Amino acid sequence: MPYHHGNLRKALLDAAVALIGEVGPRAFTLREVARRAGVSHNAPYRHFASKDDLLLAVAAEGFDRLAAVMREAMAPGRSSREQLELCGCGYVDFALRWPQHLVVMFDLPAVVRERCDASPRVGENAFQVLLDCITAAQQSGDLPTGDPQPLAWTAWSLVHGIAKLATGGNLPLTAEATLAFTRTAAQALLGGLGRTAPETAQTL
Amino acid sequence: MPYHHGNLRKALLDAAVALIGEVGPRAFTLREVARRAGVSHNAPYRHFASKDDLLLAVAAEGFDRLAAVMREAMAPGRSSREQLELCGCGYVDFALRWPQHLVVMFDLPAVVRERCDASPRVGENAFQVLLDCITAAQQSGDLPTGDPQPLAWTAWSLVHGIAKLATGGNLPLTAEATLAFTRTAAQALLGGLGRTAPETAQTL
DNA sequence: CGAGAATGTTGACATGAGCAACTTTTCACG
DNA sequence: CGTGAAAAGTTGCTCATGTCAACATTCTCG
Numbered sequence A, B: 001m002p003y004h005h006g007n008l009r010k011a012l013l014d015a016a017v018a019l020i021g022e023v024g025p026r027a028f029t030l031r032e033v034a035r036r037a038g039v040s041h042n043a044p045y046r047h048f049a050s051k052d053d054l055l056l057a058v059a060a061e062g063f064d065r066l067a068a069v070m071r072e073a074m075a076p077g078r079s080s081r082e083q084l085e086l087c088g089c090g091y092v093d094f095a096l097r098w099p100q101h102l103v104v105m106f107d108l109p110a111v112v113r114e115r116c117d118a119s120p121r122v123g124e125n126a127f128q129v130l131l132d133c134i135t136a137a138q139q140s141g142d143l144p145t146g147d148p149q150p151l152a153w154t155a156w157s158l159v160h161g162i163a164k165l166a167t168g169g170n171l172p173l174t175a176e177a178t179l180a181f182t183r184t185a186a187q188a189l190l191g192g193l194g195r196t197a198p199e200t201a202q203t204l
Numbered sequence C: 001c002g003a004g005a006a007t008g009t010t011g012a013c014a015t016g017a018g019c020a021a022c023t024t025t026t027c028a029c030g
Numbered sequence D: 001c002g003t004g005a006a007a008a009g010t011t012g013c014t015c016a017t018g019t020c021a022a023c024a025t026t027c028t029c030g
Helices: A008-027 A030-037 A051-073 A080-097 A099-107 A110-114 A124-139 A148-167 A175-194 A198-203 B008-027 B030-037 B051-073 B080-097 B099-107 B110-114 B124-139 B148-167 B175-194 B198-203
Strands: none
Touching: A008 A030, A008 A051, A008 A099, A008 B008, A008 B110, A030 A051, A051 A080, A051 A099, A051 A110, A051 A124, A080 A099, A080 A124, A080 A148, A080 A175, A099 A148, A099 B099, A110 B008, A124 A148, A148 A175, A148 B148, A148 B175, A175 B148, A175 B175, B008 B030, B008 B051, B008 B099, B030 B051, B051 B080, B051 B099, B051 B110, B051 B124, B080 B099, B080 B124, B080 B148, B080 B175, B099 B148, B124 B148, B148 B175
């Protein structure tokens, strides 16, 4: 399969992630990525249609990793409630380990994302993991019955907020402290959610 | 006070916000802002040291508005718990009304923010509003006693997550539905938080 | 009125995105 | 094998942008 470079596509993705980590996604430059990969300034166009397309690829990679991390975080044999907490911790753990991915995944302007055919569904995988967690918790009685979507949005909002604030440097906590904090916050939210009447949960 | 243009600084800020709303903060261009304000491509440099400096100014404007919106949202005479819920709704309401500001406020790379002397404290005002709410709720017994900071981070995370997801188009809800959702989610979180033992809250 | 500061303009330079044309490598297929 | 087409990479261009420098205009105040 390889040829000239070996496999440039992967190298470009990695270089892009590293560069974004150093200078941010705004100062990020296609040419610098090419430089770091040791190729000419136009080589990336053989693998990505445009700068935005590269970013989209980084985002897709991120969503895959996110789903994987969340799945791994859910130790089997625990109660559905603990699973849910761990799932949330996985989300934050992912954010702390690959903050550049998180930025690209969620901070790309809508304009860019809409231009991509495959992307509308790119985050579905990760969201499905959460949804499955929620429905499991509903079945075990830890969460009120009814449409799981609003419950999922609530849980997602909490961990997403933690992830964004933490990676943005707005929470003065170490990585471990952030995870512990996530766990406690998730417990609190689940405590509140669990006591919600089903019909109230529906208005969510 | 005015002279040539009237007051260009404000015009530039407004044009910048509008432009960010149209093309996103990445495609946003100083020259286009100048064009829209009807001045030459270098006029902005009489008011902002650089492109990033303009963005920083937009962010500062946003933090001011955010604090104002949150304060207005807290109808007096309500219980401290309701105040807290309304404060959170204010946060989301701000995000829905000025999504461009939110983006600039929190998505600016750390590199940029560090370069600004005045900015380290620019968001303190808004955070203080939240902190005051929290301590009031603690005093009325709606929240466990102890350091209010972790409680504030938790609440902030939830509303920040909702705000980011909603403005990013990840929550398929109308603006009103988003606000109603915020209210319910805040109630759930407060319900869980209120039942937390003080010592547990401290581990937050 | 007149000097100096505040605003704004024109011109230039370096860099980046993306297009076109060209070269080299790899691979499928006779 | 060998050969031709596709894949991968390169060089060189055009245009737009951020920012600096030098110049022009307008306002303020003594």
